Amino acid sequence: xxxxxxxxxxxxxxxxxxxxxxxxxxxxxxxxxxxxxxxxxxxxxxxxxxxxxxxxxxxxxxxxxxxxxxxxxxxxxxxxxxxxxxxxxxxxxxxxxxxxxxxxxxxxxxxxxxxxxxxxxxxxxxxxxxxxxxxxxxxxxxxxxxxxxxxxxxxxxxxxxxxxxxxxxxxxxxxxxxxxxxxxxxxxxxxxxxxxxxxxxxxxxxxxxxxxxxxxxxxxxxxxxxxxxxxxxxxxxxxxxxxxxxxxxxxxxxxxxxxxxxxxxxxxxxxxxxxxxxxxxxxxxxxxxxxxxxxxxxxxxxxxxxxxxxxxxxxxxxxxxxxxxxxxxxxxxxxxxxxxxxxxxxxxxxxxxxxxxxxxxxxxxxxxxxxxxxxxxxxxxxxxxxxxxxxxxxx
Amino acid sequence: xxxxxxxxxxxxxxxxxxxxxxxxxxxxxxxxxxxxxxxxxxxxxxxxxxxxxxxxxxxxxxxxxxxxxxxxxxxxxxxxxxxxxxxxxxxxxxxxxxxxxxxxxxxxxxxxxxxxxxxxxxxxxxxxxxxxxxxxxxxxxxxxxxxxxxxxxxxxxxxxxxxxxxxxxxxxxxxxxxxxxxxxxxxxxxxxxxxxxxxxxxxxxxxxxxxxxxxxxxxxxxxxxxxxxxxxxxxxxxxxxxxxxxxxxxxxxxxxxxxxxxxxxxxxxxxxxxxxxxxxxxxxxxxxxxxxxxxxxxxxxxxxxxxxxxxxxxxxxxxxxxxxxxxxxxxxxxxxxxxxxxxxxxxxxxxxxxxxxxxxxxxxxxxxxxxxxxxxxxxxxxxxxxxxxxxxxxx
Numbered sequence: 001x002x003x004x005x006x007x008x009x010x011x012x013x014x015x016x017x018x019x020x021x022x023x024x025x026x027x028x029x030x031x032x033x034x035x036x037x038x039x040x041x042x043x044x045x046x047x048x049x050x051x052x053x054x055x056x057x058x059x060x061x062x063x064x065x066x067x068x069x070x071x072x073x074x075x076x077x078x079x080x081x082x083x084x085x086x087x088x089x090x091x092x093x094x095x096x097x098x099x100x101x102x103x104x105x106x107x108x109x110x111x112x113x114x115x116x117x118x119x120x121x122x123x124x125x126x127x128x129x130x131x132x133x134x135x136x137x138x139x140x141x142x143x144x145x146x147x148x149x150x151x152x153x154x155x156x157x158x159x160x161x162x163x164x165x166x167x168x169x170x171x172x173x174x175x176x177x178x179x180x181x182x183x184x185x186x187x188x189x190x191x192x193x194x195x196x197x198x199x200x201x202x203x204x205x206x207x208x209x210x211x212x213x214x215x216x217x218x219x220x221x222x223x224x225x226x227x228x229x230x231x232x233x234x235x236x237x238x239x240x241x242x243x244x245x246x247x248x249x250x251x252x253x254x255x256x257x258x259x260x261x262x263x264x265x266x267x268x269x270x271x272x273x274x275x276x277x278x279x280x281x282x283x284x285x286x287x288x289x290x291x292x293x294x295x296x297x298x299x300x301x302x303x304x305x306x307x308x309x310x311x312x313x314x315x316x317x318x319x320x321x322x323x324x325x326x327x328x329x330x331x332x333x334x335x336x337x338x339x340x341x342x343x344x345x346x347x348x349x350x351x352x353x354x355x356x357x358x359x360x361x362x363x364x365x366x367x368x369x370x371x372x373x374x375x376x377x378x379x380x381x382x383x384x385x386x387x388x389x390x391x392x393x394x395x
Numbered sequence: 396x397x398x399x400x401x402x403x404x405x406x407x408x409x410x411x412x413x414x415x416x417x418x419x420x421x422x423x424x425x426x427x428x429x430x431x432x433x434x435x436x437x438x439x440x441x442x443x444x445x446x447x448x449x450x451x452x453x454x455x456x457x458x459x460x461x462x463x464x465x466x467x468x469x470x471x472x473x474x475x476x477x478x479x480x481x482x483x484x485x486x487x488x489x490x491x492x493x494x495x496x497x498x499x500x501x502x503x504x505x506x507x508x509x510x511x512x513x514x515x516x517x518x519x520x521x522x523x524x525x526x527x528x529x530x531x532x533x534x535x536x537x538x539x540x541x542x543x544x545x546x547x548x549x550x551x552x553x554x555x556x557x558x559x560x561x562x563x564x565x566x567x568x569x570x571x572x573x574x575x576x577x578x579x580x581x582x583x584x585x586x587x588x589x590x591x592x593x594x595x596x597x598x599x600x601x602x603x604x605x606x607x608x609x610x611x612x613x614x615x616x617x618x619x620x621x622x623x624x625x626x627x628x629x630x631x632x633x634x635x636x637x638x639x640x641x642x643x644x645x646x647x648x649x650x651x652x653x654x655x656x657x658x659x660x661x662x663x664x665x666x667x668x669x670x671x672x673x674x675x676x677x678x679x680x681x682x683x684x685x686x687x688x689x690x691x692x693x694x695x696x697x698x699x700x701x702x703x704x705x706x707x708x709x710x711x712x713x714x715x716x717x718x719x720x721x722x723x724x725x726x727x728x729x730x731x732x733x734x735x736x737x738x739x740x741x742x743x744x745x746x747x748x749x750x751x752x753x754x755x756x757x758x759x760x761x762x763x764x765x766x767x768x769x770x771x772x773x774x775x776x777x778x779x780x781x782x783x784x785x786x787x788x789x790x
Contacts (some may be wrong), residue, residue, distance in 0.1 A: 005436060013428040013436040021423050024639070028416050028423075033408040034605060038707050039716040041400060041408040072467030072606070073635030075624040087511070105624030105633060112623045116482070204635060209605075210429060211467070211637020226621065228507045229500030238500060239470030240599060242606020244419070245637055312433050321434040386514040 006365045009323040010297065010358035011154060011182065016248070017207045017359075023251040024209065034240055036232060045243055052250025056064050059206075059253040060199065061190035062216055069215045069236045070246050074181035074202030076226065080107040080237070081177040081198040081203070082225035085146045086113050089175070093143030094118045097174075099131045099160075100341040101394040105158050106179055107337075110148075128290040129158035135170045144174050151180035151199075152187070154288035155325050155338040155354055157298035166195030175221060181205060181213070185256035186295060187264070203245065205360070206238050208252030212245035227337045259359075265299035267357045274299055274355065274366050281374040288342060288352065297357040302339065302348040305387040306380040311353055314376040320369055323354045347386070401760045404718040405753035406549060406577065406693065406724040411643070412602045414756075418646040419604065422639050429635055431627060440638055447645025454601075454648040455594065456585035457611055464610045464631045465641050469597030471621065472610035473500040473665035475632070476572040479618035480541045481508050484570070489513045492569075494526045494555075495736040497545050501574055502732075505543075523685040524553035524737045532563045539569050543709030546575035546594075547582070550720050550733040551684035552693035552747055554578070561590030570616060576600060576608070580651035581690060582659070592616045598640065602754070603647030607640035615761065654754075662692035662752045669750065669761050670693055676769040683737060692752040697734065697743040700782035701775040706748055709771040715764055718749045742781070 007013060016024075027048065035045040035119035050065070057065040071077045086096065098110060100122050103280045110120050123135040131149055147169050162178050169176035183189060185201070185206025191199050198221060202213035217223060217236065229238030237357070256263075275287070278301070288300035303311070308324035315322055325336050339349035355369070381387040402408060422443065430440040445460070452460040466472045481491065493505060495517050505515050513561075518530040526544055535542070542564050545701055547554045557573050564571035572593035578584060579594070580601025586594050593616060597608035612618060612631065624633030651658075673680070673696070683695035700708070703719035710717055734744035749765070776782040 005434075007436060009432065009434065009436065013432045014424045015428070016423060020670050021426070023419050024423055028419055029542060031410045031416070033410070034599070037404065037408045037716070038704075038718055039400075039404065039711040040714070041402060041404065041716045068593070072471070072637060073622075073634030078624065079622050079633075103624070108623035108633065112619065125410070156481060202635075209637070209639055210635040211640060212676030224507065227468075227470050227474050228503035229473065229498070238474075238503070240597075240605040242467060242604070242637060245602055245640065246608055309433075314432040319435070321432070321436045323433055 002045060004319055006320045006368060007267055007358060007360060008355045008365065008369055009321045011205075011354070011356040012323055013321065014204050014207050014358060015360065016209060017252065017255060019255060020208055020248045020251045024244055024248045027247045032243055035243065036230065036240065048247050049241060050255075052246045055250040055253040058213055059189065059257050060184060060201065060216055061191065061192060064219065066139055066234050067217055067219055069217060069233045070214045070241055071215055072211055072236065072242060074179070074200055074205070074213045075105040077166040077200035077202070077213045078103070078179050078181070079109050080215050080226040081200055081223070082106065082109045082146065082148055083113065085175050085177065085198070085221070086118055088222045088224045089145040093145045095141050096120050096146045097123065097136060097144055097147045099123050099137045099149050101125050101129055101153050101338040102148070103154055103179055103181065106148055106150065124214055125341055127343050129153055129156045129288070129338070131160050131165070133161055133164040133168055136165050137172075140168070140172050140174055144172070146175050146177060148177040148179065150185040151178045152295050153289070153338060154182045155336055156300045156342065157295035158290040159187070159293045159295065162194050162196060170195060182295065185253065186351070188260065191216055191218075198223070203249035203252060206252050206256035208249040209245045212242050212249045214249075215364060226390065263359055266298045266359065270357045270361055270363065270366055271296065271299050274370070275361060277366070281370045282377050286348070288339065288344070299355045300352060301355070302344055303377060304348065304351060305384045306351045306377055308350060308352045310380055311373070311376050314379070315369070315372055318372045320372055322350060323353060324354075396445070399714055399762060401715045402753060402755065403760065403764055406715045406749070406751040407718055408716065409599050409602050409753060410755065411604060411649065412650060415603055415646045417451045419643045421637055422642045427638055430638065431625065431635065443638065443642050444636060447641045447648075449471065450645040450648040451609055454584065454652050455579060455596065455611055456587060458587065459614065461629050462612055462614055463654045464612060464628045466610055466632065467606055467637060469574070469595055469600070469608045470500040470651045472595035472597070472608045473498070473574050473646050473720070475610050476595055476618070476623040477501065477504045477541065477543055480506065480593070480616070481513055482665065483542070483617045483619045484540040488540045490536050490539045491515045492518065492531060492534045492539055492542045494518050494520060494544050496520050496524055496548050496733040497543070498549055498576065501543055501545065504754050520736055521736050523688060524548055524551045524683070524733070525562070525685055526555050528556055528559040528563055531560050532567075535563070535567050535569055539567070541570050541572060542543050543572040543574065546573045546578040547690050548684070548733060549577045550731055551695045551737065552690035553685040554582070554688045554690065557589050557591060565590060567763055577690065580648065581692065582653065582744040586611055586613075593618070598644035598647060601647050601651040604640045607637050607644050609644075630737055654722055658754055659691045661754065665690065665752045665756055665758065665761055666694050668758060669765070672761070672765055676765040677772050681743070683734065694750045695747060696750070697739055697747040698772060699746060700779045701746045701772055703745060703747050705775055706768070709774070710764070710767055713767045717764070717765055718748060720749060
């Protein structure tokens with residue numbers, strides 16, 4: 001990445017770690033071939049694939065590498081999980097339960113299924129963005145075939161009570177998928193302890209390459225492939241694998257597991273500093289998400305009387321990268337459904353910034369961001385018709 | 396790849412060209428980021444994505460780069476094309492026309508759609524593996540929504556009369572998809588001249604990385620995404636792109652276009668040599684496919700009284716890589732539906748080898764292959780109960 005840019009948008013643009021780069025470059029130079037070949041040319045490829053699968057299996061504390069399917073993104077994993085279960089179980093029922101604050105991959109997949117006569121109940125969240133297990137239980141009907149609730153939210157960071165929800169889905173014998181794309185590799189993950197049936201994740205969340213992810217499928221879960229064709233991935237996902245990307249993800253998974261404790265501590269320190277200093281730089285803002293149970297590296301702040309998009313552009317001029325929301329929604333200029341769901345009004349939702357820290361950030365980055373933010377907010381408020389004149393001096 | 400292995404299975408295990416390797420390594424080192432980011436960190440990524448899209452657009456002689464959607468494989472492209480049209484047009488009809496010799500990606504995608512109440516007419520091929528446009532026309536019904544016929548066959552190399560079939564589908568106002576995964580980058584391709592609506596291709600066919608492909612979608616074609624979520628790929632395919640793979644495919648596409656003439660001449664020379672010399676090394680075999688109109692680098696030969704799998708293993712011991720069929724079908728030990736469809740019996744189908752030449756092959760490779768083949772065939776026939784004793788001396 002540009003060395004002179006302060007990256008405070010790790011959620012959308014994580015750099016590749018040096019070790020990941022080196023492993024991928026070695027694999028490119030070795031020119032491994034196709035893991036499904038019938039001859040020696042495929043042997044090294046197959047060994048590399050198995051090694052990466054073992055690494056990812058360890059990262060999510062799964063017991064069987066055969067339950068891990070490599071995909072081309074978190075989005076593919078989510079589509080595979082939800083469409084795959086819905087279509088495989090359509091004769092048992094066509095009802096799905098989800099939450100109001102899911103990622104677009106889940107939302108739009110469910111919207112697609114609605115066009116195929118599935119129906120969806122979306123449970124609300126509280127002001128901290130928390131799903132209530134009781135609400136999920138109430139939403140489950142006789143014809144419910146799937147519950148899909150995200151592990152952590154990509155805009156406000158709130159981590160959901162997945163274990164409690166899984167107890168309900170098990171009791172009710174409903175398949176449970178969790179979109180853990182923004183959690184796996186960031187916070188400890190144990191699929192067995194969680195008790196889910198399907199878990200989606202993505203490599204770039206933990207400093208691996210883009211375009212590669214995975215879906216963990218508990219053995220025995222009734223699901224169709226999304227990609228039909230060859231017998232790759234234990235017959236669960238056809239298509240020649242993205243071997244280079246998978247090798248990168250494997251190394252990134254090993255590093256994420258080994259360094260998770262120190263990464264979390266580092267992110268928490270910077271986040272605490274930002275929270276502590278923020279009132280010295282701007283006024284009239286509110287922090288979004290659950291302070292007790294959230295992603296350690298994410299901070300969402302709604303700043304009154306400004307537009308987040310404008311702040312992003314002005315900070316970009318100062319070589320500071322932040323985001324208003326997930327990169328996947330860039331270009332879709334609606335107010336965030338997540339922020340509206342936790343009770344922010346339209347204006348506050350539009351004035352929201354998401355900061356995500358990474359291993360490369362420093363305390364100096366935080367101070368530079370704060371100074372630039374202060375200047376941008378002041379400039380924007382001066383031209384805002386909504387900003388009360390009497391408060392201008394403090395803005 | 397192993398430098399000491401003679402690769403005669405380029406269809407399943409193409410090496411990365413040096414230029415492709417270098418471009419990917421440069422991209423890894425530059426650490427481009429996410430093309431959908433809202434800030435500068437995504438600019439270089441987006442520029443690289445656009446450049447690759449232009450290269451691929453030129454390779455297939457499309458007019459508009461926005462009609463090219465990057466996918467994770469030829470298999471994904473095929474699934475996207477067929478499922479996407481079928482589901483988008485299901486209210487207009489549920490009938491699809493295909494051929495008897497399609498790749499597993501098409502076959503199994505159609506089998507999946509049959510489980511969703513679609514019905515399929517599969518037209519036969521002649522003894523050279525050719526689809527008759529007249530048969531396609533006869534198969535089209537009032538409720539036909541899609542025709543999917545491969546551009547070239549991956550086992551016998553026969554190239555289909557796609558232009559003639561497209562005239563029929565246009566007249567009948569039926570969407571036409573061609574699986575050109577084994578053709579794009581190997582033989583000249585012009586989507587406008589072909590007249591199809593959808594065309595699938597894959598990067599590793601033309602010495603790009605595995606795990607990346609594309610789907611060309613003619614503007615205005617009614618199709619659903621296979622991956623729902625973010626607004627990537629012009630809203631046609633959600634999920635953060637496999638940027639490194641796409642960069643590799645772009646460079647591979649440029650090279651394929653520039654060097655296609657010399658690659659074809661080189662492959663034709665080696666194939667002619669193999670055909671000419673074969674009778675001096677083995678007896679009782681038959682060549683499969685259309686000698687007039689086939690892939691220049693592919694030769695399929697059915698050898699009597701032996702099993703292809705055994706030959707592959709014996710040649711592998713001699714460090715020569717050949718295949719019995721596509722890598723995607725490895726592990727699925729049925730007789731090839733392609734060979735049965737062109738009239739081979741079960742035994743001949745089982746005794747078939749597919750040789751695919753590449754840029755790294757030499758005339759010496761052909762001679763080494765022939766010697767090793769002769770020895771293997773003799774050994775296997777000696778132990779075959781089917782092989783007539785009187786012919787043993789000649790085998």
